[in-house]
Amino acid sequence: MEENVKKRVILHSDMNNFYASVECMLNPMLRDKCVAVAGSVDERHGIILAKNYKAKAFGVSTGEAVWQAKQKCKDLVVVPPNYDQYLKFSNLAREIYSRYTDQIEPYGMDESWLDVTGSKVFGTGYEIAEKIRKTIKFELGLTVSIGVSYNKIFAKLGSDMKKPDAITEIYSNNFREKIWNLPASELLGVGRSTEKKLEKYGIHTIGELANTDEKLLLSWFGVNGLKLKIFANGQDLSQVAKKDYIFPVKSIGHGTTTIEDLENGADVWCVMLELVQDISKKLKNHKKKASGISISIRNNQLLTKEWQCKMDMPTASPSIIASKAFELFVKRYDWKCPIRSVTLRAISLEDEDEPFQYDLFTDVSKIKKQEVLDDVVENIRTRFGKDIIKNAVLCKNIKLADKYDTGVIMPTGMIG
Amino acid sequence: MNYKKIYVDVILKNDIDGNLIPLKIIWEDGEVYLIDRLLAVCKASSLKVGGCGTRYSVRIYGKEKYLFHEEDKWFMEIKENFN
Numbered sequence: 001m002e003e004n005v006k007k008r009v010i011l012h013s014d015m016n017n018f019y020a021s022v023e024c025m026l027n028p029m030l031r032d033k034c035v036a037v038a039g040s041v042d043e044r045h046g047i048i049l050a051k052n053y054k055a056k057a058f059g060v061s062t063g064e065a066v067w068q069a070k071q072k073c074k075d076l077v078v079v080p081p082n083y084d085q086y087l088k089f090s091n092l093a094r095e096i097y098s099r100y101t102d103q104i105e106p107y108g109m110d111e112s113w114l115d116v117t118g119s120k121v122f123g124t125g126y127e128i129a130e131k132i133r134k135t136i137k138f139e140l141g142l143t144v145s146i147g148v149s150y151n152k153i154f155a156k157l158g159s160d161m162k163k164p165d166a167i168t169e170i171y172s173n174n175f176r177e178k179i180w181n182l183p184a185s186e187l188l189g190v191g192r193s194t195e196k197k198l199e200k201y202g203i204h205t206i207g208e209l210a211n212t213d214e215k216l217l218l219s220w221f222g223v224n225g226l227k228l229k230i231f232a233n234g235q236d237l238s239q240v241a242k243k244d245y246i247f248p249v250k251s252i253g254h255g256t257t258t259i260e261d262l263e264n265g266a267d268v269w270c271v272m273l274e275l276v277q278d279i280s281k282k283l284k285n286h287k288k289k290a291s292g293i294s295i296s297i298r299n300n301q302l303l304t305k306e307w308q309c310k311m312d313m314p315t316a317s318p319s320i321i322a323s324k325a326f327e328l329f330v331k332r333y334d335w336k337c338p339i340r341s342v343t344l345r346a347i348s349l350e351d352e353d354e355p356f357q358y359d360l361f362t363d364v365s366k367i368k369k370q371e372v373l374d375d376v377v378e379n380i381r382t383r384f385g386k387d388i389i390k391n392a393v394l395c396k397n398i399k400l401a402d403k404y405d406t407g408v409i410m411p412t413g414m415i416g
Numbered sequence: 417m418n419y420k421k422i423y424v425d426v427i428l429k430n431d432i433d434g435n436l437i438p439l440k441i442i443w444e445d446g447e448v449y450l451i452d453r454l455l456a457v458c459k460a461s462s463l464k465v466g467g468c469g470t471r472y473s474v475r476i477y478g479k480e481k482y483l484f485h486e487e488d489k490w491f492m493e494i495k496e497n498f499n
Contacts, residue, residue, distance in 0.1 A: 025468075027466050028465060139460055139461055140461050140468050141462070141466075
């Protein structure tokens with residue numbers, strides 16, 4: 001078994017500076033300039049989403065505000081995101097991968113794992129990676145870095161080691177020399193807080209993590225600690241999903257940064273009502289009901305707090321979800337600062353047709369009536385457009401950006 | 417040398433196998449250019465003007481040019497000082 005696992009050939013392809021590269025590819029005038037893709041400053045989404053290497057050289061980093069980036073690089077050209085094009089290029093890249101294997105697992109829009117163990121007819125792992133690299137460059141005008149290894153974790157690590165337009169191989173006979181000296185934070189699964197904690201215990205490299213006692217890791221991080229040790233030792237066995245595999249939906253969320261700070265409960269209620277419409281629609285599309293709701297509130301000091309609670313009964317009704325979310329908000333938020341962004345998430349999802357035991361005191365007929373009403377409203381919205389019918393309170397000038405929803409769903413991967 | 421992207425009308429043959437074979441290009445001023453010969457077809461990007469799709473290498477009046485089919489439009493790469 002172990003030997004077979006080590007014989008797997010897994011690639012991880014990462015499209016370099018994806019958003020910025022697509023922009024530069026589509027507009028050659030940008031190629032020699034420092035370019036960053038950023039959200040709209042007017043709609044208060046003005047943070048850097050991606051930058052090219054020239055901008056990176058000035059220290060421009062993803063996630064910072066546009067004004068901060070411009071202080072570092074005064075000639076920075078800031079372009080708005082163009083998600084349709086990014087999706088198009090992402091799909092075109094996936095079409096190229098599918099020439100070599102049907103096991104393609106996306107990790108975000110710009111990264112994918114490919115299992116090419118059974119694709120020997122096209123060559124070795126390195127040869128296939130080289131063909132993919134050249135094809136993407138020729139057909140799409142973009143560069144990728146590819147990691148070749150025998151497990152998903154090392155393949156991902158490999159794709160991060162040499163950039164751009166490069167291939168890195170990590171095998172079972174050389175991984176200790178190649179990666180054990182790298183900082184532990186390079187390993188997938190080691191985020192900022194895990195890194196801090198590891199440093200506190202004197203663990204700085206992947207090698208040190210790999211040789212840390214299991215019991216210690218278990219006591220520090222729980223089962224995730226054991227996973228990290230498995231990752232660091234190259235023993236991860238997770239499979240690369242087939243390209244048509246649909247990942248089970250665990251939660252459905254929607255959030256927005258408002259154009260002005262929200263100052264009172266009425267403002268928050270409007271935003272929640274608007275958000276919940278899309279959540280309800282997505283729940284119905286996935287044939288799910290929410291048994292719980294989570295709200296995440298970010299105030300104008302950029303401090304985020306999150307709370308969750310259970311619903312009285314599973315539902316996909318927007319009005320019931322919104323009422324519960326608002327009830328939770330009123331109970332928990334102290335209004336020390338105005339609010340900048342609101343995110344709602346339907347959690348603990350159950351199948352639509354899952355049986356449910358009502359208690360004696362719930363007025364089921366009232367809930368059923370509400371659900372029928374919601375369905376009728378949704379039906380009208382589907383037929384005549386989203387704005388044809390809405391809660392009266394949403395007809396006034398609410399503090400939402402015109403187009404606050406990109407409609408882009410980022411796929412997540414299957415690890416561990 | 418700077419290039420610009422020029423969208424063009426194309427008269428084409430859609431053959432029995434589903435292939436698209438461009439026959440004539442109608443320039444933006446209405447001038448019609450006959451394609452003498454289709455030399456090659458491949459998927460490719462245009463680094464000169466930006467964009468990607470199916471690239472048709474064609475011969476027009478003895479000169480080799482690229483004609484790109486991007487989604488549902490056709491374009492060519494033209495030098496800035498053309499015309």
